[in-house]
Amino acid sequence: MERIASVDEIPTKGVLFDYKEGPFDEQGILVRTRDGFKAFKNECRHLPMRLDDREPADIWDPHGRYLVCNSHGARYRPDDGLCVSGPCEGSHLKELPVVVKGDEVYLETDKIGGFFNV
Ligand code: FES
Numbered sequence: 326m327e328r329i330a331s332v333d334e335i336p337t338k339g340v341l342f343d344y345k346e347g348p349f350d351e352q353g354i355l356v357r358t359r360d361g362f363k364a365f366k367n368e369c370r371h372l373p374m375r376l377d378d379r380e381p382a383d384i385w386d387p388h389g390r391y392l393v394c395n396s397h398g399a400r401y402r403p404d405d406g407l408c409v410s411g412p413c414e415g416s417h418l419k420e421l422p423v424v425v426k427g428d429e430v431y432l433e434t435d436k437i438g439g440f441f442n443v
Contacts, residue, residue, distance in 0.1 A: 326424070326431045329355050329364070333428065338385055339403075341367065344421075346437055353421050354384065354392065355430060356403040362430050365406050365418035369394040376401075392418070 329342050339356035342364075352367040352375060367375045367384075371394065376384040379395040386393050391400040391409065399411030406418035422433035 370416035
């Protein structure tokens, strides 16, 4: 289990963090939800590209309501990662296991077989 951030440090638009899945360097997105926090792999379900692979690098829609893939416009709900519109509508971002302990949010690395760096 590795610390991602303190609850107080996580901005409204969440935080990106690096981690490993086996030998692969990956990036995650930790977001605030109505119930707490969720983390997702920063990889679109249309094509294996990061949501912020193209400009603008902001992964949120202008209203801060959905995560957006800048390649072809897929929009994902931050509460559950469901793609609500775009070429992969109906699919989900890959959720990463996180847990809140005290004032800290941790990635449960033992459940994904890797480690990470913020
Ligand atoms: S790669 Fe994300 S919508 Fe196409």
